[in-house]
Amino acid sequence: MITDAPQRVLDELTRALGPALVTDPAALAPLRADRSGHSSPAAPLALVEARSVEDVQATLRIANAHGVPVVPRGAGTGLAGGAIAGEDELVLSTLAMNRILEVDPVDEIAVVEPGILNGAFNDALAEHGLWFAPDPASRAISTVGGNIATNAGGLLCAKYGVTREAVLGLDVVLADGTLLRVGRRSLKGVTGLDLTGLFVGSEGTLGVIVGATVRVRPRVSGAIATIGAWFPDVHSAASACTAVGATRVRPAVLELMDAASLAAIAGYLGPQLEPKGAVYVLAQADGPAAASEADTIADALRASGGIVEATTDAAEGERLLAVRRSAHPAYAALGSTLIEDVCVPRSKLAAMFDAIGDIERRYGLTIPTLAHAGDGNLHPNFIFGEPGSVTTEVPEEIWRAADDLFRSALQLGGTLTGEHGVGILKKRWLADELGERQVDLQRDLRRVFDPRGILNPGKVF
């Protein structure tokens, strides 16, 4: 509900921003949600479609002066509710700031605006034989700014690192409108505290990213070896993945789909899929040693009881990959989904699957689980509601089961979120992982950046 004060703020924003300020209810309604399944009860006050750093600065200056909460937003593809906006909040979108300002093939760095989509950025880099390694599953639809704000992971990060490792410097607008440059263009540098790393993964709580200087890599050349392996049960498959880790070869991809996942995928793909076991492991090796690494991986999977198919043929590789690609649509066909995101030391993968099995039995749930097994990151998908239903709000019973999941992950030395972030959905478990003292400390640090607490309030903390 817009009271008098918000209207004054809107007037001031209109004067400063012109058509970049959007109050059309049809444009505001989608901002209540992201891809988490959660949505806020009411639409935000307005949307700023920033076109420039100056737009971002003006927005924050005005919002800060009036104490108006600001929700930074990219493509809205987050899975933790970090970009969801509600009543009397202002959404600051950097989606339209989507230029690639520079690609330097010699230094292997690029400078981009935050709104560029990861996929579009990679398309442009491909022309230079380069590649931006962070590869969240959302890469076709998520922005580089959002990847940075959440320290996005993906399938390849056990070998190629998470987003943080690809970010050299950032341009950030602070809550009071100040433009701050942190980090540098050089590959190394230790002048002062590492604020670049602090902004990465801060989920919009410290400042708004308006530019990024990132490392890009030479595209990996040569044939990719793809391996599919079938196992009788998740325990043997998880142990096989741990055995792959113990070979000291780092696969580019190592994914595990459990029995509930495979059943869902079989239902979705129909007769196309000919399962040779109840559980599936997908691996890829790339780079100059791809062939010999693939042999090592295949041997380890076989020695752990897997039925293994391997190929360097692209079409045949696609067939082995199809199982993995079908997982999310297959889950969606089962009902509404809460995609979870725990991460454990990879030797604890089998133990984590045991815990998930226990939770399924205790709560009478189906939790098909997909794991980035190379780095111990599991995505258990809590299914609820009817097949094909569009219910999005997660029932409390599902949260109770998720609570058990988080506690199990923490007990195994892991974390409640490997790559999706805390956002709204996990903030009630924050202290369980970090401890009260650290949460207090993090809140105090946040206050240094944003004394009035206007940036993404109610998220993370």
Place this chain on the structure above:
Amino acid sequence: MITDAPQRVLDELTRALGPALVTDPAALAPLRADRSGHSSPAAPLALVEARSVEDVQATLRIANAHGVPVVPRGAGTGLAGGAIAGEDELVLSTLAMNRILEVDPVDEIAVVEPGILNGAFNDALAEHGLWFAPDPASRAISTVGGNIATNAGGLLCAKYGVTREAVLGLDVVLADGTLLRVGRRSLKGVTGLDLTGLFVGSEGTLGVIVGATVRVRPRVSGAIATIGAWFPDVHSAASACTAVGATRVRPAVLELMDAASLAAIAGYLGPQLEPKGAVYVLAQADGPAAASEADTIADALRASGGIVEATTDAAEGERLLAVRRSAHPAYAALGSTLIEDVCVPRSKLAAMFDAIGDIERRYGLTIPTLAHAGDGNLHPNFIFGEPGSVTTEVPEEIWRAADDLFRSALQLGGTLTGEHGVGILKKRWLADELGERQVDLQRDLRRVFDPRGILNPGKVF
């Protein structure tokens, strides 16, 4: 000078710590210095040789209560004065906390106390076929805790990353004595702000590291290919290194020694060295594609005018490496040395060497320079005093020349310290790189961790 109050603090520390508290002047005198060449005018009040986390906590609790400055110290091998202590300061050494608590070969992680030497840690890891990648030149004598506190680099980081990329979690004692655990054991995790990364490189200003969970890597197997290349001048050698970067091959090692370095090394090695040019580039390739990568590197060096020798024979490789290994003793024979540490985007290497040549001419100095060319990190060695002299205090004229160096590096998009840190020696240039606003922000962040400002005061900020 110990006034009444310091004596009371010492009494309290003695009661809490027993023999861990050292006040013997012979033990305190060396704490005035590190390897920077700088030393404080007076010795510190006392030394705590902590044997446990509890010792560190007790020390900080007491120091904080009385407002006594505490200088955390490892092996004292820093090059920026970060561990130097002076009058009325308390040195808190974690050198005796040197146990390896765990090595997990499956998860490729290890848990260590901070005082373990990098070299000793690697010796122990070798038994598991593992390796801690951060490799500062000081690795035989520097501690893992110190490597983390300075985010140490080294020869291999263009390919294998800096220390920050190897640290998963830290146990840290805050200024008030609280033990804080940040980070995790899992390879990924995005719960809350990344305090682990913030502590890495914080040079003892945020807390005292008492434990670290680090990533270790499988040792790189197979023969190492070593390449030596001679060039007529530094410009062609620097361009050759940039050309190596443009091949998209990442050498494990890519070092450049300029003409002044080579002259010093020739003087030091005598007839053993048969230079085939005025400037030397050393490269190494390792891993499964070492041989073909070495060919690519050698071709690029040759195409840029280098006279190239290459080998996969270990003894012959040692001969090519000897030039590099002799650099520091050769500089030391010329006089006192201020080792500098700028880093620029690697395409700016030739321009940075041009700037160093200008500074040599303008100030009438010899500045033999060694570069980690793969990541654009240069170590210009400002020589002053007589050959064999033991003068350590850096004359103001040398600092004026260094000031020119820093400004040139910043103009080229670089940094005033690539891997040594700010410590005491570079704090007057901090704002030139970070800007006043960022320095203020960093100071405010520091205050959150250490409200009374007892941790390493006068360092960095």
